Amino acid sequence: MNPEAESAHGAESSPLGRPVAYRDTYAPELLFPIDRQLKRSELGLRADALPFVGEDLWNAYELSWLDPRGKPVVALGQFRVPASTPRLVESKSLKLYLNSFNQQRFPSVDVVQETIARDLSAAAGGAVAVDIVPLLQRPRRAAAYPDGFCLDALEIAVDTYQPEPAFLRAAGGGAEVRETLYSHLLKSNCLVTGQPDWGMLVVRYRGQAIEREGLLRYIVSFRGHNEFHEQCVERVFCDVLARCRPAELSVWARYTRRGGLDINPFRATHAGLHGGEEIEVRQ
Known part of the structure; x- marks a missing residue:
């Protein structure tokens, strides 16, 4: 489906649990947005009066593409999706979307980052912050026990x-x-x-x-x-x-x-x- 579509489907229509053909060239249509309000209504929440702020922080550990000469680049990605966006992105569809970069050539890391930010923002219905760091730069994702x-x-x-x-x-x-x-x-x-x-x-x-x-x-x-x-x-x-x-x-x-x-x-x-x-x- 087109991630820029205004409507979003429920989870029952998602690619979860169904065999799918993996794409290895850029395919933004693989992103599958789901309307957050479908579940928020069960909690008695209204879109214009949410009792919370926040975000969904995604870490992507399997992200790769080809540079202009065809040499692979491997990177770590981080995506921050505001809780205020009307849609979440179903996780299997995001994995399929990221896999579609595998054999696609991009001129720079910045272009990859801009592309993913544009596509995720369109799918979620709001600005998604994206940070892409090649593994050559030794990015880290620190996780420790909370102080509590x-x-x-x-x-x-x-x-x-x-x-x-x-x-x-x-x-x-x-x-x-x-x-x-x-x-x-x-x-x-x-x-x-x-x-x-x-x-x-x-x-x-x-x-x-x-x-x-x-x-x-x-x-x-x-x-x-x-x-x-x-x-x-x-x-x-x-x-x-x-x-x-x-x-x-x-x-x-x-x-x-x-x-x-x-x-x-x-x-x-x-x-x-x-x-x-x-x-x-x-x-």
Whole structure:
């Protein structure tokens, strides 16, 4: 489909779960946008009154093209898709699109970067920031443990594996706290194929203390849930905001790489609350 089309389809029409012919020359029509509002409506969200700001940070580890003489260039790519864009890009279609660069000649890295930025922006319906760095320049993607409390050693009993907001609660009447809680036990499944997606979930907030055992049970309850990465993070954000009522909240997930891509959605109550650098968890 044409990524500049104004309409976007639902996940059921995507190339996920279907055999496809791999293209190795530039094919922007492979990008498959999905309307974010289809899932946001389930959460009672309106496009003109979102309770969060943020972005989806993509890292692309399998990116290559040919220089003008036909010599391959291999690079690492990073794409930042604003949460305010009306569409997300389905991950398999992005992989197919990036593979279409493999046998295409480009005059420079700048042209590749400009091309990808133009195509992703058209697909998402808003400006997507793109950074392409050849491996000759030794780019790095740093990932460390967050500076906070890991929930995973808590002794809990769990028998619920679909999202259960009732597990979330905040202490009433106590002193306001500011803390970071995180877990490596996030698992959800692809909305279309059912394949598992694994991630670390980080919740940073200011407000009444969130009950930790309940938060861990809630995170584990996603284990049988089918949704895209971006949609899971927005569901977590909305549930924590509604049930615990923090004054400030940011939620992000760093999912493990699949098909040469990782997707790391970030949502916060307001701009400037743990920005893009925090998504990388650089220490």
